[in-house]
Amino acid sequence: MGNDLRTLTAAQLVASTGDGAYLVTSALYFTGVVGMSSAQVGVGLTLGWAVGALAGVPLGHLADRRGPRGVAVLLALATAAAVASYVLVRSFPPFVLVACAYGTAQTGLSAARQALLAGLVEPAHRTRVRAALQSAQNGGLAVGAALGGLALHLNSREAYLAVLAVDAACFLGAALVLLRLPAVPPAPVTAGPRLAVLRDRPYALVTLINTVMLLYMPMLSLIVPLWIAQRTAAPTWTVSALLLLNTAGVVLFQVRVARRVRGLADASSSVRRAGLVMLAACGVFALSSAGSSPWLAGAVLLAGVALQVVGELLLASGAWEISFTLAPDDKQGQYQGFFGTGTAMARMLGPALLTTLVMGWGTVGWLVLGLMFLGAGVAMPPAVRWARRGMAVTPVSSQAVES
Known part of the structure; x- marks a missing residue:
């Protein structure tokens, strides 16, 4: 390997x-x-x-x-x-x-x-x-x-x-x-619908939950820079520092965090914790608009991105395990293609949604976004259990049809 x-x-x-x-x-x-x-x-x-x-x-x-x-x-x-x-x-x-x-x-x-x-x-x-x-x-x-x-x-x-x-x-x-x-x-070609993932409702739910969590991408690339420029006293170069911190964090720690995920139970727990950490990050970002000190605002923003990186690492490690494990081995391509639509949807719908929510509502908007992350994280474990139960009965059903 x-x-x-x-x-x-x-x-x-x-x-x-x-x-x-x-x-x-x-x-x-x-x-x-x-x-x-x-x-x-x-x-x-x-x-x-x-x-x-x-x-x-x-x-x-x-x-x-x-x-x-x-x-x-x-x-x-x-x-x-x-x-x-x-x-x-x-x-x-x-x-x-x-x-x-x-x-x-x-x-x-x-x-x-x-x-x-x-x-x-x-x-x-x-x-x-x-x-x-x-x-x-x-x-x-x-x-x-x-x-x-x-x-x-x-x-x-x-x-x-x-x-x-x-x-x-x-x-x-x-x-x-x-x-x-x-x-x-x-x-190998198997019996059943050609695009089976489109009928897999538990996997669709898991994908939807992951899509909500992926709203951290436009949050970091678009909303945080706008927030810094319009609502905080931090200098604009802070945007580059935050993006550098995010990139370095993923490069240095993603493999370490992923090593702790060994199965669906660990993966579900990882996504749940990601939702909690993302909520904390949103709360810290909201606090960055208080006061007039550029240095204080910059320090608060750095703390917010540090939390966001932790949430991103936890989410990615859990989501990968979930997406691979819940997909049939002979249909990994179509299942990964479906799971990957979450990224496209977050990129497509996230900017308008988050601009309205955060830049329009301010601190309240940040808290609402954080609660969305928390709700998605909490919803992942039961959704995974539902999908896992569906996988467990599939072989029995197929055997009954063949006999």
Whole structure:
């Protein structure tokens, strides 16, 4: 498993480096170079992730039936092609088309990579391996963000085009790295509905709960920066310090936290504790607006992000174990594709929801958001038990049908 893990990690690191450069520069490229409005960019990206969310399950099913390595390679190449196509965009309609292609390829690639991981790694080690990949991803994002920062400093069309070229080359490189992995045979065709995950109500509930928890992503990337700029006395550079703390925390501690999760009981407990810690983080963020001292506000914000990182680590470790364990071995692709729609939905709906909630309601909004995290965390253990009971009766039902 050692060589496979190193190869998976290398592919994740290369792809996320391109992602990091793209994420910090894309908005300014589309508005400043292409000439679209911020509203057009927001609508286009929202539509792109919406289409990607719909495509995740069928592309994951394709990975199950055709083999996850080949599908992952093709989708990495498709992502590279989509990124390169942004160079040709000059108006809103083609931008939407490319954004949809990008969102589809990215969501499908995530599902195929999870299916590939499940095919190469024994169940007992999947969460730990997934944690190692997450650490590599955050490291790559940090490196890519630094490259993107250089382009922002130059602020020229050529610099932004160079970022797109780097991003496309990174996904091309990731595809080549994935080819070094052994092929995982396609799952055998079994009786029952083709997209069984769409009828698995317990798994849908678990996915919904995880989606609520994933609202920490737009909270950290959008709401906290807006809160710092508009409601606190902290200097604006605090945003960079907080994001650096978050990235470093995931890189350094994700694997350690994941090692403590050994089965569904540990995973459920981990998500429940994540909800409690996220509630505490929201309370601390709310306190950061009190007073006029920049240093005090900065210290409170750092404490809030430290709590958020702990919650993120606990959530990720528990959610990975739950998503893999509750999925049938022959349907990991479609199940991971469905579970991954939570990320797309949080990115798509979270900004508008949290902006209204926190920036509109202030301290009360922070507390409401924290209670949402707490409620989702508390709801996960019974939802997992329900899903586990459904898995326990499935073999009996199938046997009865066959006889």
